[in-house]
Structures are given as structure tokens and as C-alpha cells.
Amino acid sequence: MHWLYLHFPRLQLDLFEQLHPEQTGPKVVIDGSDNTVCQLSAAALTAGIKPGMGLAEVTAIHAQTCIIEYSANNENSQLEQLATILYTIASDIVCVASNGIAINLSPLALYYQGLNNFMALCKRTLTARHVHFYFGSGATIEIARVLACSHVNRVEDEPSLALNYLKNCSLQATELPTKETEQLNRIGIRTLGQLIALPLDEIGKRFNNQIITYLLALKGVKQPPYSLFHPRKLFSQYLELPYAVESAPRLSRFIAVVLANNCAYLQKRNLATDTLQFELQQREHDNLMFKVNAGTPHHHLSEWQMLIDLKLEQLKLDSPVTSLTLTCDQLVEFDPENLSLLQSSYSRHAENMLLGKLLARLGSDSVKTVEQVNEHRQDYVVQQACTLHKAPACSEANGLQPAWLMVQPQPLTEQTQIVYGPERVHTGWWDDHPVKRDYFVALTGNGLRLWVYRDDQQHWYVHGYFG
Amino acid sequence: MSSSISSLIKHPLVFRGRDHRHSADDSELRLPFGQANLDKACAGGVPASGVLSIRALAGQGELQLLNNVLLQKAGTQKRIIWLPIRLHLNPNWMCQTPYPQQSWVVNTTNEADALWACEQAIRSQACCSVVIYLAQVEPKAARRLQVLARQYDCLVVLVHPGYRSPGALPVNIDMELSFSARQWFVHLHRVTGAWPQQHIAIDHPLPASNSAIVNAFRQYSNSAATAIHEVS
């Protein structure tokens, strides 16, 4: 067996950041049992906050730190979502604790014609969900888990090769209880290599059976049993709100998050529903339940969102809502008459195979889906892929757009005839790329349609071509 | 003797009319360009699977000519893969096409990679169409793509300057765009199911013009404005 382990160190924070992109200050997740920091954002780290710090210390370091309380419910629900998504690209999946997912790589190597193809696809899938993760691989889930928690971030072609990395891992990265770890530390055993080198029967005299089982798993001798993940036949997601919401319409943006998951879930399975059930936990009153119904079963996000918004406008809350659950259990097959949809679900698998191959050979940013760039300055359109933040979709049409853009505008050297223009772009004063240009369509002798501009020094450049 | 004939027949530059007649008889699905002259010369349009070679420069309106063909192909809901080279495909232009959701743009740094990616895309059966730009095409490579594309029901649009491939390519349609004296022509070097033909005049409008502004000045100013684009 060959297992991949994905360790998600900050699931709850990831979800919060996804919901509140506008909050740029330090953020920490606090473990309610002892009021210490268990997850923290990059900004919190630069502010000097460290994991394990107390709440008082955190507020002393940075008064405006945003505090989120840890919720195991929340993380479990998130993890299930991730597992459901990964289920579309891999079959044998195990959910471990509240922040880990193990995937059996053995069948995938063959299916994707190489582990690299699969790994490229897997990383892209997770990155698209905006979650942080570490990974490792090995012959058992336990080995892969230790490596992931040690941030090895490698997948070997052969599971046995992982053992080299395992030797240097510290005992803190393992699942040994704190008491036993300290015991071992006291006698000078700090790395796994040292521990594995000890004879098993010697250890057996001093530690209980559980530890032995765990060590056997770490040596790759015996894999303890795990139950495989199966996506639920009904969709249900629990979402803890970052703050109590007082009016129903303002729930819309939070419901949008679970709704998107729900619709993706349905679409992937070619299912549809005509009823969604919501349960809102109210701070000072009983839970509020309501249903939203659609005329015919479907799985279209925008239409559901519209229906829900209408419902929310009518809804009166008794007291602020702290969390919500979306449940959808009346599932039907999506209208099979629509042939193209059947084809599309078929080609979804084919697409995944292709994408894995392309990403593995050509690089992780070689394949791009098309997203509109909301910006007057054409230069930004080229750089967009990595640098430009995503501006909200623009209400206006795009105007005249050439199909081809030069990465760097080139001086115009040919004789041309102007057939259209000018379009004047004079903006961008707020950053390092102010632009003052008149754009024209120019025609060359051999019929090339150029997108040219004249800058404020009256120099002419070619910036694109109309294909 | 027969072996030398068969090796001659197998040569990639030899046009095997028999093969093509066979498919034409099969009344294979053809996607019209939407231009009467051209569609007539192409026996109804572009065969829905196989390679369409366009000899043109990027920027001669080559994609505009394909609008109708790609739109019909996009009806299958499968992916359209774009393999540009050297130039950057403008995502905002893409969003104006009817199929931005279906499109993937794959960036490659050399032609070997581009051809490899094109082949993978065809074989994956996840794509209805691949649009690939190359600086030059070997007949062998074109033939390979043609065979694959037909096998996996994919339309490959191959755009290349063309002057480095003197003979007609062994593909469904090998056409050339040319511009002379303010008129656009298509030369068909090879068409399955029809004869090659030169100088097919086509309607190939500019993406935009100043005509209405020129008109306004003529009509409302008594003075024909000389340089309408000089505004400040």
C-alpha cells in the first residue's frame, strides 16, 4: 500500500479568510479549553504572536487581533467537504481526526499514468479551495501522517523511500501521547530513527499495547484498520458564523458558501433537488428551521441563491444567529433527457486526467481557465494570471478587445493606416503604472489588424492583434 | 513492385482521394463558416472532426473567420483548448466569446510541448476542439494530428504562417487567407470532398471603424474632417 496524507493545519482560519477577504489584520483561532492560540494567520505571525500563547498575551501584543473560537464541528464539516471534493479525483479516502485526509495512492498511479500527474491535479484542487496543507507519503497512513506533520511535502515513487525522511522526524510530530514522548525524551530519544532502532520487545515491557500498535504502523509492518470515506447520500453542511448575524438578509453571503458546496456536490453526481432545508441556531431562542422550494428539481447555484435571498427578505429572526446548517436529502437524478449533461459528467473524468498530465509536464501554472480582468489598462490583463487581485466582475461590457496581446508592447515600425480610434486610456494614477495612451486599430499592407497606441511622448507602439 | 507502390501511397505528401471520397460519401457532419462562397467551395463547411489548417498570421482576423465553426463545435459542452505560442491570449477577448467557461488556455514554451499537449487533448476525449498556433508544421505532424483528431472526434484548428509548408498538408482542409487591394481572399489548397480552388472572395469586416463619426462630420459640418482620429 502507498498512502498520501494531507495535513490541514488551519482549516477554521482558512474558512474564515475565505468568508472575510477584507480582514487583513492578524487573526488567531483560540482553543476554548485552555484559551491558547491553536491557529494563526500570517499577519499574526509577523505581529509576533506564536502558537500556544495565551489570550491575554495575544491582545497585549496586538490589540486589534481578530479572535475566533475553535470549533471541532466546524472543522469536521470542512474536512468532509474537502473529502467529498477529493472523492471526484480519488477513490480510497480516509478522514483522520479533524484535520487530516489520507488517500490510497496505489490504484491512482496506474489510473493517472504516474503519481506526478495525480499530485499536480490534487494540489490544484486544494489550492482552488484556498486551504493550507502539508503532505507526506508512506507505506501506512501513520508514516504519511508523521511526514506531513513534519512538512516534508514530498511524494516518493516507492513507499519504502519515505523511511529515510522518517528517521529524522522528531517525536513531537508523531501521535505518541505527551507523557510517553517526555518519557522517551528523558532517556535521550528524540527522533523516530532512535525509537525505531530500539527492539520492540524492550519497548513492549515499558509501554502499553496501543503504543506498540502505533509503532508497528510506523515501521510499515501493519496498517491498523480505518473506515473508508464515502460521500454522504444526503448533503449537509454546518457553518459557524464568524459573528452573530442580526438580520436575515445578511445571512445571504454565508449561506452562499454552503450553497456553492451543495450545488457542486449535486452537479458532480448529476443529482438535483427541489428542497433545501436550513436550520439557524439563534443565540437566545430555539433553532429556526425553514425550507426553500424550487418549482422543478435542479442544481443551479444562481437560481437557488435568488430563491433563498427572497426567502431571507421575509424571514424574521428572534435573536442573532450564530451558526447554520444546510441539509438537502431529497435528491433525484437530474433530467436524463438532457444528453449534453450526461456527456459533460462523463468528460469530467477525462478532463481530470488531461489536466493532471498537462500540469505535471508543463508546470503548475501552465493551464488557465478564462477569467475577465476588470481593468482599463491592457498591460494588467497580461500580468493578471499571477499578480492582479481579482476585481469584482464589471457591469459594463468589455469594449473592443483584441484576441492577442503582446507581453511587452513593441515600437510600431510598419506603415499602417488608422481605421478606428482613438480610445483614450488615462488612468492608473494610484499605482506604479499610470498610463496615458490613445489606442487605435491600424491596418498593415498585408491585412494585419493591429491594436496600436500613441503614448504621451507621441511614440507609437503595437500592443495586440485582432485575430 | 506492389510494395514500392504501397510505400508511395503511404507517403504523407500524397493525397489519397479514395480515403476522402469515402468519408464524403459518409455524409459526414460539416460545420459551415457562414460565408456562402466559402461554404460552397468547402462542400458545406469544415468536417466536424479532423484538422483545419489555416495559413495566416495571428492578427489577420483568422479567429473571426472561425466564429461560426467554433460556436457549433462548442455545443457539445466539451472543452476547447487554446495553445497559443509567443503571443498572449487576451482573457477579456475570450470572455466576449460565447464559450469562455469551456476554454482552457495552455501555455507552452516550445512547439514540441505544444504538439504534445495538443495530442494529449485530442486523446483525452474531453475536448471538442483544439486551436493551436505553430510557426511551422511538418506534413508528418499534421497527418498525425489529422488521424488522431478523426479517431477521437475532435476539431483541430491549426494556424501557421504557411510559407514554410509549400505543398498542401494532408488534412481535411488546408486554406490560406490573403489580402490584396482591400479585399480578402481564401485559397483552398486542399479540401476533402471538393476540388482545390483559388481566390474565393470573402466578407471579412474590420473589428471596428470610425465610419459613423466620419459620416457625422460629413453630414453635419459641411467639412469633411481630414483626420478624424486627431482629437486633441
Place this chain on the structure above:
Amino acid sequence: MFAELVCQSNFSFLEGASHPEELVNTAAFLGYEAISICDECSVAGVVRAHVEIKANGLPIKLIVGSVFQLAPDLRVCLLCPDKTAYAELCRIITNARRRSEKGHYALSEWDLKSVKSCLAIWLPAYNDNDRQWAEFFAKFFSERCWIGVSRLLNGNDNAHFAAAMSLSEEFCFPLVATNQALFHHPDRQHTQHVLHAIRTRSTVADLGRDGLPNQERSLKPLTKLTRLYPKAWLSESVSIASLCQFNLDELKYQYPSELVPDGYTATSYLRHCVETGITKRFKQGVPEAIRETIEKELALIHSEQFEYFFLTIYDIVQFAKKQGILYQGRGSAANSIVCYCLEITAVDPRQINVLFERFISKERNEPPDIDVDFEHERREEVIQYIYAKYGRERTALAASVSTFRFKSAFREVGKALGLPESLLGYWLKQFNLRDRTLGWQSQLQELGIDQDGRTVKQLINLTEDIIGFPRHLSQHVGDFVISAGPLYELVPVENAAMAERSVIQWDKDDLESLGLLKVDVLALGMLTAIRKTFSLISERYQQDISIPFISAHGNDKQVFNAICKADTVGVFQIE
């Protein structure tokens, strides 16, 4: 040879980026024949423009108008050729505003159908619905509708020209050039971007294609305009301007007639009231000098036609007196003997040195100023009396224009430039705004912030630009405008934030500039305190005391001594 007919000032809140004054000055400098200040469903900026033209003797005509957006498809600018049209414009602005909460408006198709005198400049949306609207205008605005064509170099010019010309041909609307100016100088584009970002609660960098792509929506020199538009379209704007003969000076205030009982004229009724007052105020007969002053004052009031004004206030204070509400008149005209006789004030003019010059200066050509303070707990009764007596159609509060102050400007500009709110808040806390010697700009430097940094420089410049820009209209504390006919024919009325209050679109300076009268009904907490004191005294000592009773006593040594010992807790004013 050109008139800018669609031009928005910064009274199109968070959209226009120039003061009305700047627009008219620039338009006059550029040699425009006329300029129309057309704010969105508002005429709030026109008085300022009007005053600026008069004050500087600018050779330009001001046209009053307003632009409206009806649904996403229809944008139209209505211009006023004459006074009837002006009243019509005020009426539909009022209707559209009253239908909606504060700061918004909802125009209906019916409003437009009811327009009989205004001229319309239609700014087509250039989409499929244009023909439907063209039919609408052909039906309801025949001979009074033009298509406004703009060439903003934004990539749509050619398509817009083509569509406008075909609509013009089919429906016989003449075409007219307009630049739809939002600012007077191209450099204000930055300010406009910032305002836009503030309006959409975004940052300038996030505006994307929604932001202005260039600086074309400014007032442009004529030479540039001739390159952009055909000659006929430019000269059409001048012929439209020549149809617009309305001038804000034509507005005359009509006092409510019910103030004067039958059988009296305003003058004779005022004299009657004053004479009644004299017998009350001067029980021992009027000294010769005082009588002389009264006659002088009455003559002046007559010549300036202020009788109604005095009678209005007289009526209000009579009501207050009947209800036992304490009040106190003040202001320049309040210190007159006429006011004393009308019981508007209680200060005996014999005891203070009345400066007649302070009363009303004929030369100053300003309306008299009388503010009346009422007990703050009972002012509402007075307001309700005014509403009941004159009706809501004829009464409204003057507006007070909330403008950007330094702090709000700094914070909002900073946010629009993408600076974190916590940082802006920190900087603001560090400023010592009372420091007159060191401006905040220099203080920024002292904080160790690189002033030459691009963003900080922009923050400073744009904050300076935006300080003083209007943000929204709110209600003035107590300036009432009361008119003879419906108020909405004089000035548009909109909803205030407070329920059941309506506010006009002009503030008190605007009213003053046009010579329109207002009545100040103010609240004063101290009067409540005094009334409560009076009732305590009457409870304890069975002694009834009133303000005139106290002021009749003149100076009091004991009070003077208390003041000398600074034993003045609770005293809010000493004269």
C-alpha cells in the same frame, strides 16, 4: 458657439468632482455661451453657481436643470426655459424624492409624462430599449426633445454616433453635443475616482472598468470641441440655451396671505398690532424719541416689504405665549422696538442702547434676521403648529449641507486609496488639529511618514481637494420656509432622515442669496430650565414671575456680584 447642457457638480453627491462655482468660472473662461448645472434629481447646487456668476460678473448664462435616471435604461436631462418649467421641475424632483428614503429618488414614467414645459436632452443607453424610449419621447416631448451625443473616447464613440444618428433620422430628434462634464478641469479625474470609490465602498484600484477610463468628462476648450463634434451639433447647444430664459432672480417669495385678517392690508395690520403692543408695553405712554424710532422702523419695514415676515413671527410667538411656552427672540432685527411691541423680545429698548443701524440695513440688501428660541422640550408643539397652520405642502425646513471635514475627508480618501483603516485611525489620533502653526500635512511628516511617497502625497492632495465637498443634505435645526403657494413650485422638497419632516434642497445661505425669507424656530434648553424655575418659585413662594418682569428690573447689583465671584454655574451667556 457652445453651451454645456449636461454638467454635474459635486451636488450630485460622490459623483461630480467640482464645485458649481468652479464649473461656471471655467465655462466662462473657456468662452461657453451658457452652462447648465444639472445635478442628479436636484437643484441644490444652482444657487451657488448663480451667486458666483453675479458676484464675478461672468459673461455666461446659467441654465437650471437636472438629470434623472429612470430604470437602468433611461437617462434624461430636463432644462428650464421659463419659470413655469422651473416650477414643473421642482414638482417632479419633489415627487421623485418624496417617494424614496433620504438621499435616494424614484422617478416614475408618469412624472415624465406630466412634464409640459421643460426641455429634454435624452442620453440614450444605446441598447435594445432605445427605440421604445424614442417612441416615448416622440409622443410626450414632441418638439422639446434632443438627443445628447457625447464623444468620450471610451471605445463606444463610433457605435453611439451611428445609433444616435439613426434615431435622429427616424424620430426627428435634433442632435446636440454634450460632454456630460463631471469636473471643470481634467486633473479632477483623480478626485472623481476617489469619490466613486467612496460611493461604492471600494478602492480606486478596485473600480476596474467601472471607473472613468480617462479625463474626457471635463469642460473642454472650444478648439478641442470642434475636433470632437460636428459643427451643427455644437451650435445646436447654443440654440437650446437661447430658449432658456429663466433666471433664479425671478423667484419671488409669496407670503402666506392668511396672516392678514380681512379689511386690513399687511401694512395696516402690522401697525395695528404694533399699536396694540404699545399700550401693553408702555403703560405710561410712549416717550417721544421712542415713537419716532417706531415710525422710522415701520417706514423701513414698509419700504422693504418685510411686513409679512414680522407678522409670521408675531403669529408664532402669539401661539407660544398662549400655550405658555417660554421663548426669546434674538438676532439683529430682534433688538428693535417694533419687535418689543410685538412681544417677540422682552428686552426693554429703553434700557439698552438700540442701534437702529443694526436693525435692517437697506444697503446690505439682506433680509432681516430674527431667531426665536423656544423651550427645547416644547419646540415640537410650535413646529406642529406651523405644520398645522400652513400645511405640509407649504412648509419645510431649510437644508443644511453636510460637507467633508478634515477627519472624514482624510479617512475616506485614505480608504479609497487602499490604506488600512487601523493605520488611518492611528494617524488621525496623532494629529493635533488645534495646532494652528503646524498644519496636519507637516505633522504627517513629523510622524516619520515619507511624505514624498506616492500614496501619502496623493492622500494629502486629495484630502485637501475633498474638504468642503458636500456629502448629503440634512435638515437645518430650525430654519422654516413658509410660502403662499405650494413650496415645491419654488424649490424641490425631499424627505429628511427624521420621519414626518421634509427639507428643501437649499440651505440658509442659498435662501439669503435669493432674498427668500426663513423663520428660525430654535430650541433652547435654558428656557426650559427657566420655566421650571418659575414654576418652582410659584409653588414655593406663590409668586408669578415672567421674563419681561425680570428684564424690566434692569441691572441688579447682587447678580453683578455673583458674576464677579464667578458664581455662574449653569449660566450659558453673559452680555
